[in-house]
Amino acid sequence: MSARNRPFVQVDVFATSPYLGNPVAVVLDGADLDDERMQRLARWTNLSETTFVVAPTVAGADYRLRIFTPDGELPFAGHPTLGSARAWLDGGAVPRHPGRVVQECGAGLVTVRPGEDGTLAFAAPPLVRGGALDEAYLSEIVAAFGIGRDRVLAHQWVDNGPGWAVVRLATAEEVLALEPDLSLVPDAMVGVIGAHPDGSAHDFEMRTFAPRCGVPEDPACGSMNASVGQWLTATGAAPAAYRVSQGTRVGRAATIQVTADADGTVWVSGATAVRIRGTVTI
The missing domain is CATH 3.10.310.10 (Diaminopimelate Epimerase; Chain A, domain 1)
Known part of the structure; x- marks a missing residue:
């Protein structure tokens, strides 16, 4: 042709x-x-x-x-x-x-x-895989992030197709300070989220890393925010509507709005x- x-x-x-x-x-x-x-x-x-x-x-x-x-x-x-x-x-x-x-x-x-x-x-979209990460994989992630296991508040498979996993840290400051060594997790599709202080323009800071797809750090990831939104709103770890900042460490300024309807549908x-x-x- x-x-x-x-x-x-x-x-x-x-x-x-x-x-x-x-x-x-x-x-x-x-x-x-x-x-x-x-x-x-x-x-x-x-x-x-x-x-x-x-x-x-x-x-x-x-x-x-x-x-x-x-x-x-x-x-x-x-x-x-x-x-x-x-x-x-x-x-x-x-x-x-x-x-x-x-x-x-x-x-x-x-x-x-x-x-x-x-x-x-x-x-x-619905998840194809959920639930907590196994400790062996979580150990690989925290090693790649250069942090201790005790820094992780929660963790979850949030896979709606690409293969995402996520860990939650206490603060946005901790998320932004990460200097990951992705050579330790070359097949990973992983995100990390932490809360901004009350009164900030955004509720959370998100970073997503996709070495499996040849994307070291994604400037703004809708699929990750969608599945993390399903997890956080369903468990009460986040309100039904919140704002996420992403891309700060790669020179971007993305804002993602996540909203959960009364029927549980999450919109990004x-x-x-x-x-x-x-x-x-x-």
């Missing part, structure tokens, strides 16, 4: 100021592209994720989204979900159902809804803005 020009955008996700969120590259016409060409572009963009919009295969979906890191495909990821929905809407597409976009991906159907303030929010929302618009030849 010969190469052709396809609509292409880059979207800044989770930041209200330009170029301080997490970018995602979106190919709005991924029709007839094979896995190898998708992966090649994702490796070349060198962003945490590059996505491809293709025709849905499930009734009721607006589109199907293929999500690639530099090293492989993911069944689900949060900031690419919001960024791709923004790119799709910005391109003039109209959802099948007023007021919501339905994305098909490896994790199933994911609903995205617009907020009155121009943000987008996605409904957290944030700002999205198209910053680059053009075509890509694939």
Whole structure:
């Protein structure tokens, strides 16, 4: 198949100021592209994720989204979900159902809804793995973080597709001070969260590390915040609505809003803005 020009955008996700969120590259016409060409572009963009919009295969979906890191495909990821929905809407597409976009991906159907303030929010998909981490894996994580086991307040599998695990520390200051040695956990997908002091602009600080996917530190991670939100709100460790800061240590300023509905559905929302618009030849 010969190469052709396809609509292409880059979207800044989770930041209200330009170029301080997490970018995602979106190919709005991924029709007839094979896995190898998708992966090649994702490796070349060198962003945490590059996505491809293709025709849905499930009734009721607006589109199907293929999500690639530099090293492989993911069944689900949060900031690419919001960024791709923004790119799709910005391109003039109209959802099948007023007021919501339905994305098909490896994790199933994911609903995205617009907020009155121009943000987008996605409904957290169900976990594929939960429960406490085993002590052997937790020992590897704390060794990589360079901290003692006694610093961990709680820990959990929060896997909604990518393979996430998380540990909770007492303070945001402790989270920001970490200097992880990811060579000790080369296959990990792990996050760490800690509370900001009362009265701060954000309730928690989050950092996420994905060496398995070739992403040392993700500037802002929607999927991690979604599953951690399910855990924290269900256990009462966080209120039904809270704000997370992420990306501080990598020069970003992301804000993620997490909200749990009365029925337990957790929504993850944030700002999205198209910053680059053009075509890509694939």
